[in-house]
Amino acid sequence: MAADFSHAYAVIMAGGGGTRLWPLSRKDKPKQLLPLIGQETLFQSTVARLKELFPPERILVVTVEEQVLEMKQQAPELPEENYLIEPAPRGTASVVGLAAMVLQKRDPQASMAILPSDHFIRNVDLFHYLLKAAFDVAADNYLVTLGITPTMPSTAYGYIQQGTPLKGEYKYPVYTVQSFREKPNEETAQQLLRMGGHSWNSGMFIWRADAIMGEIHRQMPALGKALNEIGTAWDSPNREEVLKKIWPGLKNETVDYGIMEKAEKVAVLPAGGLGWSDVGSWSSLFEVLLPDMNGNIATSASLHLALETNNTLIYGGSSDRLVVTIGVDDMVVVDTGDALLICKTDQSQKVKDVVEHLKKHRQEKYL
């Protein structure tokens, strides 16, 4: 049924760290807080995208202490009380539960979209349309996941296999979920792409707060009980104290494994043509930024002079720095003040090995 959009909320999950965009992303400057694409940070773009659909009062952010100040500066239009802080990372199940609990207190009829803070979406109008369609499905007590129609045999995402079309008058085709699959190997990914009927799990969910809370109590009773306790203290002076006491004891679990896989009413809305990217590696920038005739991307502050250079991304540098490439193909060059990365594009996932190496050798200043 058509959702009453005045009870629809957006919850941005923004606490992540991530190492795959090193040396730009750092411990104290995670991906979502960086202007990776254009002038705005990914977090700012996410807020901007949602503000066209939700008033600021109905956009919440769940993050960690270390990032909240920077976020408030980047998105001052969101009310102070809409920033929720995880005392420690305990997986997306706990984050979702906290947000649902808070929303239920504010609005017993609340429904919510859970959205990552660090994704890119080119076609914002379509995104809005699909999100509204998903809220309609959620109004019928489904836990809806926004699947992304694969454009290549990626091994970087989990896959959702759709079942039968949902009955009902929806604005867009929606399906039951046949199964959730973990990240496949190359061969399986090829197969899933050929078979069709499989979407990437984007981590975007839409549901009624009471529906997800019901599943939490059914499938993760310990989390449910903890949320009850936190909820009781929420509007008292003990909020912080209770939260900090209970939170660290929670099981670290994702909402996918902890809830979605065995939930009773799950639906997938397979979204094609969104121009979506999780900006999960340097190579992904080739999908979201516009290359020149030679496939090069000049998103650099520096002056870039390219000779015999193709499909190469130059990122960073400073305005009085000249970057010259000669005979360079399929590379990513990232130049920060203290570090320089030169990486074959198809090996950009190895950047996380670099970060591991730096951790192991206690090169703190580069982390």
Next chain:
Amino acid sequence: MAADFSHAYAVIMAGGGGTRLWPLSRKDKPKQLLPLIGQETLFQSTVARLKELFPPERILVVTVEEQVLEMKQQAPELPEENYLIEPAPRGTASVVGLAAMVLQKRDPQASMAILPSDHFIRNVDLFHYLLKAAFDVAADNYLVTLGITPTMPSTAYGYIQQGTPLKGEYKYPVYTVQSFREKPNEETAQQLLRMGGHSWNSGMFIWRADAIMGEIHRQMPALGKALNEIGTAWDSPNREEVLKKIWPGLKNETVDYGIMEKAEKVAVLPAGGLGWSDVGSWSSLFEVLLPDMNGNIATSASLHLALETNNTLIYGGSSDRLVVTIGVDDMVVVDTGDALLICKTDQSQKVKDVVEHLKKHRQEKYL
């Protein structure tokens, strides 16, 4: 006959500019003044190499006004009066003539080795041995050129075709010169290497001052006359004035074309095993620096972390800068404060095109 080494002089030609090691070499910091290999600059290494054979009083430097101060700082052990300054670049024939004229005034029995300031020589003992052997040949009034036995079919050098062995009791095989050849194309270079009997023209010459002066007067009478005029004024207060008046009118000519090709008594001493390089491009550093097991050269001030990286040179950077390469093969990376060069090694000769481009677009600060 055996040379009287107490009349042997070394003349370092050090006025060149050159663009092939950009962005390290710059207009005001040419190749010879840079510490390209180890701690010493190429000029300092050249002086050090010669000081083992010649006392400082018998080592002269011919350079240009713009470089002489820096050179005096880099080699303070050479007497002030041993630095000769070309008022303007007029080719090696003029430089050689100037040095020969000055030496004849100081020592009518002078013989001299003409040596570039910016070459690398790994086997210094052999170099000394060959230089002494060449002075013995020069004592018999030959104009001797030190040829380099080719180790690959290079198209970067002129070639010297040897003729018959010189008669005489010399310490090393020496030959008449059959012909001088300009830089060949790839095919010809292959052929010359297979044929044998051809050396690279290294620009190192050894001769008696009166022998070269005789040839100058015979083949380049205008230069001979000019040198006479300059010589007359040399020990008078008019030295500078006369030099600056006459020099700009000299014909710009190399000693190879102007004199060597048609000289009467020319000999070549083909030097093998010197470990010589003219350090004429970034790729040449792979010949003179010691790579690690993967063929990488870490001559960088920065910390270099290499994953799946082979045959790659990292040059420059600063001590608090981390350079990471992933999946990089056969590349040269040169990091200066204001510029970054990333170049496929076999295309490093294109660096001079970059400099041309910068000149054309008046990017003075990078030149």
